[in-house]
Amino acid sequence: MSVTETVSFWPHIMQPDSGEASSVPSLQDVIEVYNRVCTAVWDAGSHRSQELRQIKERQAENMEGKQEQDDSCERDHLELDDLPEPVKLHILSFLDVKSVCRLAAASQDWRILGNDNILWRKMLERDGPSWSAIGHRGGTDLGKDDHKWRYLQCCPEAQGHKEASSIGSQLRGYLRSLLPKTLPMIAMFGPGLNTSTSQIVQAIIVGKEGVFKTNMQTTMWQTKLPRRGGGGGLAIKFRNKQDFFLITLYSGTRSEREGQSSANKLLVPKTPTSADAEPEYELKRTFRRLCSEVAGFIFVVDASQGTDHVESGLAELQAMTDQRWTPDTTPVLVLSCVPGEGQGEGETRLPCIKVMEALQLGSMSRPWQVQNAVAGSLQDVDTGVDWLMNNIQGK
Missing domain, CATH: 1.10.287 (Helix Hairpins)
Structure with a gap:
């Protein structure tokens, strides 16, 4: 009921x-x-x-049915975090550096992946050959096996941003305005002065409107060059506001330079320590005082001649920049030139990063920069000289 x-x-x-x-x-x-x-x-x-x-x-x-449906959906649509690490690293290798750095800030796991040394080696191999300039202010060995450090130290964009935003750069600019104006002396040498890229000297002397102009009114600096002759000098006005003395130093003919014979005007063989020791060379005494007085170096290589040509000038570069007679603050500009003006147009240019490696610049403890340039037309030569003058005046 x-x-x-x-x-x-x-x-x-x-x-x-x-x-x-x-x-x-x-x-x-x-x-x-x-x-x-x-x-x-x-x-x-x-x-x-x-x-x-x-x-x-x-x-x-x-609820169980809905959960099973949701689980089924998740299995059908994998997220980025579900991928294995090798796949993630492969994906990162296709991104630009800014994207990799932003993704590395997302979480601890992505930060570990974003700092992977093999990943940065791949990006350095991918991006390095396209850089038209590579520079470093020295003080750090870029030859060590830290590819992220090498990338960030050599990347032109990273270097430009760091230099423009640093307090030190602003302070140096202010101090430069207070110092008395002196005419720096720049020594130009290198194996590129014995090939078709040697036309760069004549092009600078002839001048380029708004960039280089021979200043005949400036008193010439009397260089202490040997009587046998190792080169010559001329006063140059750069961008109608900066004067400097350009001293050209020729080591000899190409065969003399590559054979490192006694006819080389810059180098002298060292006394071998043993019979099996590799031959070593040092700067002749007559040029040591010159190196102690120059404000900067321009080292010219012919990028159309390949790695062997660049390596043939390594002994000269190391001898000229020896810290026994050249202060470690003296900057070095390496002009990686191609002839231009109808010569060598079909030649393959050696990338800046390969020039850096061939000259062992990563272990050089002084400011340096490798700059792509065209010898005949002086294309981009002013960009390198501008870097050199800024470093000279900022010492």
């Missing part, structure tokens, strides 16, 4: 049928009604509980 039926049964007990005398219900009747009510309430509660339980079971089944 339901609760409704039990309640309707109670008035029948209290109100007898018509014609019967009104009387108080007996105790047995009351107990019977009470039992009916309790039973009805219990049944109703049990039924309701069963309904609620069934509702919860259906909800749980729906």
Whole structure:
């Protein structure tokens, strides 16, 4: 009996049928009604509980189905973090440096991947050959096996940003304005002066409008060159505001230079320490005073002649920049030239990064820069000379 039926049964007990005398219900009747009510309430509660339980079971089944569907979706769509590390590193190798650095800042895991040495070696091999200039202010060995450090130290964009934003650069600029103006002397030498790129000297002397102009009114500096002759000098005005003395030093003919014979005008053989020792050379005494007085060096190589040509001038470069007679603050500009003007147009240019490696510039403890240039037209020569003058005046 339901609760409704039990309640309707109670008035029948209290109100007898018509014609019967009104009387108080007996105790047995009351107990019977009470039992009916309790039973009805219990049944109703049990039924309701069963309904609620069934509702919860259906909800749980729906949630499990939804979770299974979500899991299925996740399995069908992998996220970047789900990929194995070798795949992530392969993806990073296609990104530019800014993107790699930004991704490395996302989490600790990506920071570890973003500092991977093999990754930076691949990016250096990928981007290095396209750099038209590579420079470093010295003081750090770039030859060590830290490819991220080498990349950031050699990348022209990173170097330009660091130099422009550094307090030291701003301070040097202010100090330069206070110092008295002196005419620096720049020594130009290198194996490129004995090949078709030697036309760079004549091009500078002839001049280029707004860039180089021979200054005949400036008193010439008397160089202490040997009587046999090792070169000559001329006063040059750069960008109509800076004067410097350009001293050209020729080591000899190409065969003399490559053979390092006694006819070399710059070098003299060292006394060998043993019979099996590799031949070594040092600067002749007559040029040592010159090196102690020059403000900067321009080392010319012919980038169309390949690595062997560049390496042939390594002994001269090391001898001229020996710290025994050349201060370690004296900057070196390496002009990686191609002839131009219809010569060597089909030649492949040796990348700046290969010139840097051939000349072992990474271990040089002085400011240096390798700059691509065209000897005949002086294209980009002014960019390198501008770097050289800034470093000379900032010492």
